Amino acid sequence: MRAGGRRVQVGGPRQRTVLATLLLNADRVVSVDALAETVWGARPPSTSRTQVAICVSALRKAFRASGADEVIETVAPGYVLRSGGHRLDTLDFDELVALARAAARQGRGAEAVRLYGSALALRRGPVLANVTGTVPEHLSCQWEETLLTAYEEQVELRLALGEHRLLVAGLAAAVERHPLRDRLYGLLIIAQYRSGHRAAALETFARLRRRSVDELGLEPGMELRRLHERILRDEDRPAVERPPSQLPAATQVFVGRAEELAVLDRLAAEDGQAGAPPLGLLVGGVGVGKTALAVRWAHANADLFPDGQLFVDLGGHDPHHPPSAPGAVLAHLLHALGVPPERVPVAAERPALFRTAMAARRMLLVLDDARDAAQVWPLLPNTATCRVLVTSRDPLRELVARSGAVPLRLGGLGFDESVALVRGIIGEARAGRDPDALVGLVELVELCGRVPGALLAAAAHLASKPHWGVPRMVRELNRPRSRLSGLGGQHLRDGLASSARCLDPVAADLYRALGGLPTPELTSWTATALLGCSTPEADDVLERLVDAHLLEPAGAGAGGESHYRLPSLSHAYAAELATTGP
Numbered sequence: 385m386r387a388g389g390r391r392v393q394v395g396g397p398r399q400r401t402v403l404a405t406l407l408l409n410a411d412r413v414v415s416v417d418a419l420a421e422t423v424w425g426a427r428p429p430s431t432s433r434t435q436v437a438i439c440v441s442a443l444r445k446a447f448r449a450s451g452a453d454e455v456i457e458t459v460a461p462g463y464v465l466r467s468g469g470h471r472l473d474t475l476d477f478d479e480l481v482a483l484a485r486a487a488a489r490q491g492r493g494a495e496a497v498r499l500y501g502s503a504l505a506l507r508r509g510p511v512l513a514n515v516t517g518t519v520p521e522h523l524s525c526q527w528e529e530t531l532l533t534a535y536e537e538q539v540e541l542r543l544a545l546g547e548h549r550l551l552v553a554g555l556a557a558a559v560e561r562h563p564l565r566d567r568l569y570g571l572l573i574i575a576q577y578r579s580g581h582r583a584a585a586l587e588t589f590a591r592l593r594r595r596s597v598d599e600l601g602l603e604p605g606m607e608l609r610r611l612h613e614r615i616l617r618d619e620d621r622p623a624v625e626r627p628p629s630q631l632p633a634a635t636q637v638f639v640g641r642a643e644e645l646a647v648l649d650r651l652a653a654e655d656g657q658a659g660a661p662p663l664g665l666l667v668g669g670v671g672v673g674k675t676a677l678a679v680r681w682a683h684a685n686a687d688l689f690p691d692g693q694l695f696v697d698l699g700g701h702d703p704h705h706p707p708s709a710p711g712a713v714l715a716h717l718l719h720a721l722g723v724p725p726e727r728v729p730v731a732a733e734r735p736a737l738f739r740t741a742m743a744a745r746r747m748l749l750v751l752d753d754a755r756d757a758a759q760v761w762p763l764l765p766n767t768a769t770c771r772v773l774v775t776s777r778d779p780l781r782e783l784v785a786r787s788g789a790v791p792l793r794l795g796g797l798g799f800d801e802s803v804a805l806v807r808g809i810i811g812e813a814r815a816g817r818d819p820d821a822l823v824g825l826v827e828l829v830e831l832c833g834r835v836p837g838a839l840l841a842a843a844a845h846l847a848s849k850p851h852w853g854v855p856r857m858v859r860e861l862n863r864p865r866s867r868l869s870g871l872g873g874q875h876l877r878d879g880l881a882s883s884a885r886c887l888d889p890v891a892a893d894l895y896r897a898l899g900g901l902p903t904p905e906l907t908s909w910t911a912t913a914l915l916g917c918s919t920p921e922a923d924d925v926l927e928r929l930v931d932a933h934l935l936e937p938a939g940a941g942a943g944g945e946s947h948y949r950l951p952s953l954s955h956a957y958a959a960e961l962a963t964t965g966p
Contacts, residue, residue: 398423402439406456406465410472415462473506474527480506481534493541494733500538507531532562539571545737546723548578550744559588563595566605573608577615585615627692628720631750634683635676637808637840640801644792648681651790652688652771661749661770663787667779668794669933670701670879671837671953674775675752677794682750682773689771691745694720696763700755701777701882707755710762714738717749717763735762743767751775757782777883779931795936796834796951803829805836809843824854831861833952837876880957883932890915891928898935899958904950905938919945934958 405422406414420432429435440456440463447455457464467475484499535558542551555572562568569592576585589604589612596604603609644666651662666674682693694717700707711731718728721741729737742765754760754776760783764772774780774789783789797805803825832838846857884895897914898906911922926948929935934954938947950958 398435399439399442402436403443406463407472408474410465410467410475413459413462413464417461419462477503477506477530477534484534485537488537488541492729492733493545493727494729494737497538497541497545498736500534500541503534504531504538532565532568536567536571539575543571543574543578544727545729545740546718546721546727547740548575548722550740551575552579552581564599566592566608569604570608570611573611573615582615582618586612589615627690627747629686629693630695630720631679631682631686631693632695634679637805638676638680639804639808640797641673641677641680641794644677644794645681647790647792648773649685652685661765661768661772663764663772663774663783663789665780665784665789665791666773666775666794667777667791669777669835669951669954670883671835671876672794672796672933673836674794676836678750678752678773678775682748685748689746689748691747692720693748693750695750695752697752698754698759700753700759701879701886702753703878703882703885707759710735710759713763738763739766742770745769747771748773754778754780756780757786761786777933797836797839799826799829799834802832802834802839805839806843806846809840810846824858827858828854828861831858831952833954835951835953838953841876876953877957877960880934880954883934884957884961887928887932887934891925891932894925895929895934895958896961898950899955899960899962904952904955906948906950908946908948 401423402419405419416433416436419436420428423436424432440458444456455465457466480499480503484496484503487493487496487499539551539555552572552575555568555575559565559568559572569588573585573588576582576588589608592608593604596602604612648664651664654662666678668674679695682695686693696708696713696716698708698713699705709731711734714731714734715725715728717738718734718741719725721738723737723741728734744767746769747765749763749765749770749772751760751763751772751774754774756778757780760774760780764787774783779791780789784791796802806825806828828842829839832842842857842861846852846854884892887895894911894915901910908919908923908926911926912919915922915925917925923946926935926946930937930948934950936949936951938949
């Protein structure tokens with residue numbers, strides 16, 4: 385006990401018993417006779433009233449020495465301990481449990497679990513330790529029962545939230561401490577069964593039955609027997625028996641990215657720091673192959689994540705739909721982890737439940753096409769046993785700073801890799817049919833900017849037209865203003881449009897103006913002239929285009945001015961904008 389920030393020094397057994405009785409009856413008058421009976425039992429000595437007064441006087445002195453006056457008042461026919469301005473564990477416990485039960489009735493399960501946890505955390509050891517007497521012993525038993533009931537109510541809520549795997553060990557220990565408590569046994573059996581341990585659940589019931597029959601001569605209660613029968617019939621099977629495996633199919637024709645794959649391998653081998661999972665962040669423009677790389681690596685390393693692989697398309701740059709809200713994504717993830725839809729809590733409580741459900745699991749979470757760091761942050765587990773892979777067109781600098789995510793910026797493929805990708809779609813014979821095929825392939829991959837998405841679109845277009853040669857495809861693509869149409873590029877155009885719409889007005893005006901230039905090459909002086917501003921201001925705008933993957937840095941000239949280049953597809957879309965407007 386503490387008062388005024390200092391520990392209250394309580395004397396011998398009688399003082400502790402009197403104080404405990406007053407505390408357990410805070411704000412209620414306890415008669416001197418009741419205090420005497422608590423200390424000495426049914427036959428107190430003739431001096432008991434005087435000795436109780438001496439104990440109370442000593443307690444008042446101890447409180448004053450700790451800076452707390454007027455804690456115990458004399459009120460006929462005895463004394464009252466005033467709780468005003470003080471905190472008592474018993475009163476705090478009752479208040480927290482009442483709030484937890486109200487939250488549970490209103491369907492706010494995760495909040496109720498948290499409130500129960502706060503109440504149970506108030507216990508710091510055996511109830512009424514070092515307090516003797518018949519009445520304290522009776523009160524101790526009452527409080528043990530109250531604490532156990534609160535624990536059982538919390539466990540029932542956690543089972544409903546799908547946390548069965550996390551509860552088995554604690555319930556097994558509780559059953560050992562309270563071997564004749566049927567409700568605890570029932571909760572343990574449910575947790576074992578829902579965790580996929582049907583045989584263990586049946587053995588737990590058998591152990592309970594033996595103990596109950598041997599020690600009490602009674603069969604287990606009807607509720608437990610019905611639970612046993614349901615398990616024998618394998619009813620109430622857990623919603624998720626196999627680990628989730630949500631990865632989409634990997635791209636069959638995949639080339640290059642050896643360096644990036646090696647970095648992801650190293651990241652997977654690292655230990656998470658401070659309870660956070662290592663994050664890989666794949667950043668790049670439309671069609672550059674971020675998702676293909678993430679899925680390829682995830683499939684190749686699925687054995688590292690025996691508890692499952694989760695995949696979510698966040699739709700951060702979908703031109704037809706708004707980005708997925710974190711709350712909706714968490715509902716999907718919780719359902720994948722075994723939480724029934726009707727048990728998914730309100731949006732504000734979902735991040736905590738998701739982190740709890742991911743704890744101690746070895747899982748991979750792939751978050752594809754993130755809009756910004758705010759969309760990703762609530763979706764991150766807090767366990768080093770998980771790994772997270774994020775793809776985005778945005779650099780997500782805030783995520784890098786807060787979580788230590790390792791960014792990998794993806795550009796176009798190498799020349800040989802680009803040619804190999806096209807050959808893998810149209811075949812060696814088709815690629816070599818024309819004497820000018822190699823020259824045509826060289827020009828084709830450059831017109832596609834060596835971007836995997838564009839290369840695949842061009843190769844698929846060729847594959848669908850067996851009467852076309854490579855030179856014919858090159859002619860179709862050789863007009864910047866029709867290049868995206870030649871690629872059948874609604875997906876590419878939509879992606880570029882989405883990136884362009886995210887630009888601020890000044891950067892958008894510059895991008896449109898660059899589409900009217902005869903060459904994709906430019907310097908910061910060009911931007912200065914087009915914008916009518918200073919060179920530093922123009923450099924800032926150009927860098928915003930670089931961050932949007934609509935412009936590439938190309939070194940510096942002899943005079944120190946910065947050089948840039950519009951990638952092939954970005955140039956094609958800018959040319960469309962220059963002609964038609966946004």
